[in-house]
Amino acid sequence: MTAVGIGYDSHRFAEGRRLVIGGVEIPHERGLEGHSDSDVLTHAVIDALLGASGLGDIGEHFPDTEERWRDADSIALLEAVVGMVSERGLELEHVDCTVLMEAPKLAPHKPAIRARLADALGVAAERVNVKATTGERIGFVGRGEGVAALAVATLENAG
Numbered sequence: 001m002t003a004v005g006i007g008y009d010s011h012r013f014a015e016g017r018r019l020v021i022g023g024v025e026i027p028h029e030r031g032l033e034g035h036s037d038s039d040v041l042t043h044a045v046i047d048a049l050l051g052a053s054g055l056g057d058i059g060e061h062f063p064d065t066e067e068r069w070r071d072a073d074s075i076a077l078l079e080a081v082v083g084m085v086s087e088r089g090l091e092l093e094h095v096d097c098t099v100l101m102e103a104p105k106l107a108p109h110k111p112a113i114r115a116r117l118a119d120a121l122g123v124a125a126e127r128v129n130v131k132a133t134t135g136e137r138i139g140f141v142g143r144g145e146g147v148a149a150l151a152v153a154t155l156e157n158a159g
């Protein structure tokens with residue numbers, strides 16, 4: 001069986017926060033607000049994996065009401081989810097994702113993000129694709145109020 005999962009997340013820009021996208025810290029005057037490190041892309045990838053595995057969503061596993069997840073390293077959460085996926089006898093075939101962000105430009109950071117996510121997912125970088133787009137100055141992304149991310153994960157029965 002092949003199973004596909006979708007993930008979506010968004011976080012608001014805030015002063016005095018780090019901008020972490022796919023486990024890579026990107027120099028910028030603002031970062032993303034939230035309970036964990038607010039790594040919007042890694043959160044979308046986590047939900048895509050959970051979706052394809054039939055394991056619910058990120059909020060069920062790592063509630064933002066719990067103090068132990070404050071400023072959590074989202075890559076560590078992703079690695080925990082990768083463990084849950086393999087415990088269910090599933091193997092990751094491919095992850096594709098898109099970051100929607102007006103600024104800064106993601107292009108210079110895409111190779112590092114791809115490598116970081118592939119490492120956390122335990123797959124070759126060829127199995128991970130990272131895309132970026134702006135909001136064309138429309139909506140919350142386009143106005144620079146926040147960042148959104150989409151991800152799709154394809155899993156197969158390990159075998």
Ligand code: MG
Nearest residue numbers: 009010040043
């Ligand atoms: Mg999130």
